[in-house]
Amino acid sequence: MLDLESILALETLEDVEPTEALGAIALLVDYAMDTVDPEMTTRALGWADRLESRLTADTDLALLDYYRANAWANRHNEARQDCTRAWAWDQEPLQQQLLLLRRALNRVTFEDLPSHVQCQILTNLGNQLSFVGRFIEARELWSRAVTTLPKFWMARFNRGNGLMAYARCLYDDGHRCALALSAHTDMTDAITDLDSHPHYGDPRLRRNFVAVASQIAEHVDLASFAAGYDAEGSSLGDDAGEQAYRKWCLDHCLFLNPLNDTGPHSIAARDVMQLPTFATALDEKPVVLGLFNQLKQEFVSARWLYFEGITTQGMHFSDRDVALYNTLDYPALGLAAEKVKVTFRMSYSLFDKIAFFLNHYLKLGIPVTQVSFRHIWRDKKTGVLRPAFENTENLAFRGLYWLSKDFFDPDLKDTTEPEARACHDLRNHLEHKYLKLHLMMQPELASTSEPFDLFKDDLAHSLTVAELEQRTLRMLKLARSALIYLLLGMNQEERRRRAATAADDRMGSMPIYMADDIYKQRFV
Known part of the structure; x- marks a missing residue:
């Protein structure tokens, strides 16, 4: 060597x-x-x-x-x-x-x-995602590194640091303190692991680690908060079915609740996030309330459909006596499979609706027919970032921008996230063409000289059930992240607007009420 x-x-x-x-x-x-x-x-x-x-x-x-x-x-x-x-x-x-x-x-x-190299790759990727504002996805990578090597302190410390970046964007004091408590625990555990396993990184970082952890303790009364915080004292529902669903959502970090990002604790088993306090002009209607209601409702409904699709046992009665062909390539048919497909489509569609929200909220002036999540950020003619985004110190909106790079764009195929084309093709076939699901895939023929394969469906985009479920869960997770980044970015924008508004121009407040559960029932 x-x-x-x-x-x-x-x-x-x-x-x-x-x-x-x-x-x-x-x-x-x-x-x-x-x-x-x-x-x-x-x-x-x-x-x-x-x-x-x-x-x-x-x-x-x-x-x-x-x-x-x-x-x-x-x-x-x-x-x-x-x-x-x-x-x-x-x-x-x-x-x-x-x-x-x-x-x-x-x-x-x-x-x-080698395990330590895997952890270095996972940690570095998490660090970069957190830097651009995607601290939710970053946490999953750091956690994966900690699972691979529990003493890999670089991942554990950065997980805590990412939680603090998240906490600083929040507008609920209780949520902010809970994330700070979890972050401080990660950091102090990382310092302990550094002392016993210095070879997992640069031990000279210890002084900085101690300083950052101490700074959190100086600004948050962690002991008092921890004494009154019961992370596991909340109910998961009245029956076994609801409890299993909520436990599954917690385990996959799918609640619209920042506390779920500290772990699968029962206190997080509620979709509590709402719009931050915001101001409108006297002649402007607060229509974003209804729009966000719809975004949130579509997400939680898609989440339930997915859960039903992957946990249903046996055939649904709606599939009984439906005459379908056996195409002899292990087809996967039935309502459960269709629920997973619908979930993918609903989750994917949320991103363009988030762009629709931003176009209205930030007054970008993009014609409604031209709004899309992948292209809302740049002026169509010049290709430069719009002034509403360029170099603004809004970490959550920057996270949304970098999340948009996970969506395939044929004009930017060399700089697009590696799995983006696969999800783009899947969505295209679900919406406009033909997706065929298989219980298992038949092996490909060794070469073109092999006999004609009668049962290879060249018209279909073929996936196994497991592949579809994996991509759909990924899309659900990204949709959750996007909705949270939208709320946090809006909160930061409202702070900026308040700071830029003269005191004499500020208006009174109007109370906003939560909808009663009666509005969630079907009326006949």
């Missing part, structure tokens, strides 16, 4: 064996970070570009993705030192890190990597 001195003397890796070249790139990236040397970072990225075609093992390609992402992190660290550059919504180094880390994570051999 080449040592650092030999690597620094090289101009090219063409004559170096591929696996050894991979190690050389890793060392050079670390050296560039330690010395803050942009020229070494550029050299490492150039070497990585040329090495990719020489690597054949998928695990080596995953490592190359990880090392490349670290090189782009070196470039990104320069920008983060400047507040204005750090708040820029478009940052190529950040985009590259997200794409490369996700590509490493999505490789089929990811779990063949």
Whole structure:
């Protein structure tokens, strides 16, 4: 293996064996970070570009993705030192890190990597998502790293740090204190793990960790709050069916409730999030109340349909005596499968409706027929970010913007989230074409010289039931995140507006009442 001195003397890796070249790139990236040397970072990225075609093992390609992402992190660290550059919504180094880390994570051999490398990839991806405002999805990645290696303190501390970023965006004092308590616990546990397992990161971070944890304790009376906080004292319902449903929602973090992001605690088993306090002009109607009602109702209804679809046992009576063909490719038919399909469509449609909400609330002036979640952020003619978003210090709205990059755009296919095309194609076939579900997939023919396959359906977009359920759950989780980011971003925008409004121009308040449950019944 080449040592650092030999690597620094090289101009090219063409004559170096591929696996050894991979190690050389890793060392050079670390050296560039330690010395803050942009020229070494550029050299490492150039070497990585040329090495990719020489690597054949998928695990080596995953490592190359990880090392490349670290090189782009070196470039990104320069920008983060400047507040204005750090708040820029478009940052190529950040985009590259997200794409490369996700590509490493999505490789089929990811779990063949050493456990600590898996945790480093998961933690770094979580860090970058949190930086752009997607702290909810980031938490899932950090938690996955902690599950893989319980003593991996970098993931645990960053999970706590991400919870504090979340807490600062909240507008309910109780929720904010609960997240601060959970964050502080993660941080102090991470410090303990750092002392016993310093090799999982840079132990020089300990001083900073202690300072951040102490700052939380200075601003929040954690002991008093913890004494009166009963996370497990709430009912999950009156019967076994409701209890099973609410427990499932808690376990998958699907309640519109920030407390669910601290864990599957019974106190979080309610969809309590509402619009923040907001102001309207005297001649403007508060129509966003009804619009948000509909967004929330569609989400919780889609969530229930999915639960029914994946837990129903046996055939529903509505499917009895429905004459369908057996296509001899293990078809999955029936109402339960259709409920999962409907859930995917409902969840996917929520994003364009969130864009519709933003278009009205921020007065973007986009014609209604042209509003979409993927394209609301930029001026259609110039392609630049709209003034309502550009460089604004609204972390949650920035999170929504970066979430929109998870949706496939054929014009931006090289910079789109790796699974976005699959979800885009699935939605396209559900809405306009033909999706066929299978209990299991038949193996593909070895080559085109094989006999004609009578039962291969070339017209269909084929998935197994498990694949559809997995993608639908992912879409539900993203929809939940988007709705929460919408509320938190609106709260930040209202703070900005209040600060910009002269005291004499402020108006009185109008009470808003919660709808009684009678309005949730069917009237005949």
